[in-house]
Amino acid sequence: MNKTIVGMKSVLSVAVALALTACGQPESQTPSQPSQETASSQAEQSVQTAEQVYQALVDQYFKDYxxxxxxxATYVGVSxxxxxxxxxxxxxYLKQRHDxxxxxxxxxxxxxxxALPASLQLSYDLFEYDRNLELVAETFxxxxxxxxxxYSVVITMIQLGTGESAQPFNTVEDYRNWESRVNGFISWIDMAKSRMNDGIESNVVLPRVLVERILxxxxxxQGKxxxxxxxxxxxxxxxxxxxDEQKAQLTAEYKAMIGERLLPALxxxxxxxAEVYLPKSRGTDGWWDLPNGKLWYQHLANRHTTTSMPVDxxxxxxxxxxxxILDEMDKVRQKVGFQGDLSEFFASLSSEDKYFFTERQDLVDGYMALKDKINVVLPEYFNVMPxxxxxxxxxxxxxERSAAGASYQSPAVDGSRPGIFYINTFNLKAQPKWGMTTLSLHEAAPGHHFQIAIKQELTGVxxxxxxSGYTAFEEGWGLYAEYLGMEMGLFEDPYQxxxxxxDEMLRAMRLVVDTGLHAKGWTREQAIQYMKDNSPMAESDIVAEVERYMAIPGQALSYKVGQLKILELRAHAEAELGDKFDIKAFHDQILTSGSLPMAVMEQKINRWIASQKA
Incomplete structure (x- = not known):
């Protein structure tokens, strides 16, 4: 069955999500306060508009960030x-980040x-929301x-180091920059071990099974x-x-860097x-067993959903x-004339050879064909496209053994690299043909590719x-894109x-299982069994999903919560505007301000409804 990766901050790819937490120290200034460039004198501010002051503030913020x-910075194209x-x-660093x-x-x-125009009032609210959220997060x-x-910095560095990601390798300086960055990574490894030792002393450690997955x-x-x-x-x-001289010199440097420093550090x-952390890891599976764990989990649930919903x-x-959703699934079973019950239907769909490819490339090619099919209907639903x-x-x-079933990586900001829809071909039995349409809609167009690429291409914001990004918005949009596929006529095949x-069931089960694990004391095995009982997912996918929820509490809640809010806002707009409702214009409103917390998005849609009425 399908799975999607979402970033901590958004649902960008794992690499970008990790990049948001990989923080360095600026060379020219201490970031404890905004730089002098933004701290305009009172006299200067008196002759500047609020808009100018705000724009200067957030522009300098982003540079300092x-x-x-x-x-x-590398991922957004700043070299x-x-x-x-x-x-x-x-x-x-922790003090610098707080200040x-x-x-x-x-x-x-x-x-x-x-005193700001409406668009910057929305931006102001986003900026305030982010700063408050960061200050709360640091208390845990x-x-x-x-x-x-x-989420592993090791994975991020491997992806960057392949030369096929955001790290450039076009000049000799680029190659030397990577050597320097790797040296910083090696230092980070030592610091990470020190912090994990602190965690051992504080009883803040990973569940044992997750450590076993890292090994x-x-x-x-190793051994290369x-x-x-x-x-x-x-x-x-x-x-x-x-x-030839440059090539020889870089070859020698890289062999030394990799063989003498990097591989030994890894x-x-x-x-x-294996020897220190695993014996001290915990046998429990949820955040509830950490010090102050239930409060921490409630914070994470609210952070990822951008709501104040209690976990219960x-x-x-x-x-x-x-x-x-189980009721809807049973209607499909009846429609296709399957004679057994729903659990038997699940078993059939999960095991019969006709529902799966036998060659990895055939799966990839199938998604390329779907891309062409979906692209034909997109202009009927969108004014703005990436x-x-x-x-x-x-x-x-x-x-591939531990990655999600699918994920999306944003295109290069300068347009030099397209977005990437990653499909995991490791276990073809976890990638059924009947799940392809919905997965493509979610990860690519009009899902993550639209939302993330359009956000990067915005001007005037x-x-x-x-x-920046919010998982509930980005994953909520991805799940809404799956819903939109019904209106696009892409689900006329009952199997699709x-x-x-x-896929919707997966997101619904996440609400149950994630909160079960982290707030209600569920075990890993209990969570796995619940998902087996309520879906046709491959067991390997279920295990990876449950272990993902164990590793990043609250993130999986964002999909369904975000989708339900977008659908609620759309229904409200349709009811209020009647014949004036324009689906393309509604989608423009959702996509053209970047990623938004749910409350801020609701305010924006309500203002748009009022303006359309006027």
Whole structure:
């Protein structure tokens, strides 16, 4: 069955999500307060408009933010920090981050929100929301769990180091920048071990099964000669413009870097997990068993859903949705004339050879054909569409065993690289043909590709808006895109419609299982059994899903909560506007301000409804 990756901050790809947390120290200024460029004198502010003051503030914020987050800077196309990794686990950094957010929040409050135009009032609300959220988040000891099997800086660095991601390898300087960044990564490994030791002392550690999943990821980098390592890839792809002398020098440097420093550091990290951390990991599976864990989980649930819903309410919404979707699934069973009960129908769909490809490339090719089919109908539902294209690629071999069934990586900001719809071809029995339409709608167009690419291409909005994100908005939009496929006529085949229901069931079960694990004391095995009982998902997918929820509590709640809010707002707009309702215009409103918290999005749609009435 299908799974999607979402970033912590959005649902960008894992790499970008990790980049948002990989924070470095700016070279030229201490970020404890906004820089002098934004701290205009009282006399200057008196002659500036509120709009000018706000724009200057958030423009400088974004520059300072990228200085604190060098890998994120690389992903958004700012090359100034390509040689830096970041030391975001240090005490110094943690204080800088606090002062940074506190200082910018104080500066924001000096600006009269009501004096801003409507679009910047929305931006003001986003900026304030983010700074407050960051200040609350730092009260919980997330630094003690710096990596897991799902979000791993190791994975990020491997992807960057292949030369096929955001890290450029076009010039000799680019190659040297990567060497420097790798040195920072090696330092980070030592700091991560220190923070995990702090976690052991504080009883803030990963569940044992998740540590067991990390070990094979690190094993994949062990026992290799430098030239056999994936980190050697850029050497094999050096530009023809390099001289023979430059190529020889870089080859020697990279062999030394990989063989003498990087691979030994990864080996040491693997040894630490196996010999130190694994024996101290915990036998329980949910956040409830951590110090202050239930409050921490409620914070994470609210952060990911951008709501204030109590986790008990979220659990009940999930139970209700599971019941509704099961009824719809049974109607499909009856429509196709299947003689057994629903559980037998699930078993048939999950096991019969006719529902699966036998060759990996056939699966990828099938998604490319779907891309063409979906593209034909998109103009009927959207005025605004991304300029960037996307491609379909299989998940890389080094991470396919633990990666999600599918994910999306945003295009390069400068248009030099398309978006990537990753499909996991490792287990073809986990990728049924009947699930392809809904998965393509969610991950690619008009799902994540539209939402994320359009956001990056926006003009006339502050930079932080183009590159920040909220999981509930982005994953809610992805699930809404699946719903939209019904109106597009893409689910006339009952089996493809079942695939849509099956994916929706996954998101409904997440509300039940995530809250069950982290607030109600469910075990991993209990969560796995619940998902087996209520879906046709492959067991390998179910296990990976449950372990994902264990690793990143609350994130999986965002899909269904976000979708339900978008559908609610659309129904409200249709009821209020009647014949004046324009689906294209509604989608424009959702997509053309960047990623929004649910409350801010609701305010925007209500203002739009009022303007349409007028």
């Amino acid at each position: 990228l200085a604190l987050n060098p890998i994120m 100034d920090y390509n040689d830096q990794f970041g030391d975001y686990l240090t005490d110094e 940074f957010n506190k200082g910018y929040l104080e500066k924001l409050k000096q600006i009269d929100r009501e 000891p997330e630094r003690f769990i710096p990596m897991n099997q799902f 094979p990821q690190l094993d994949a980098q 000669a430098p030239e056999d390592s994936i980190f050697y890839s850029p050497i094999a792809k050096m530009p023809d413009s390099f001289s 080996s040491g990290l693997r040894q630490y997990f 309410d979220i659990h009940q919404v999930g139970l209700n949705e599971v019941g509704r 300029k960037a294209d996307y491609v379909v690629k299989p998940v890389e071999a080094f991470r 502050p930079e932080f808006q183009r590159f 419609y079942f695939g849509k229901l099956s």
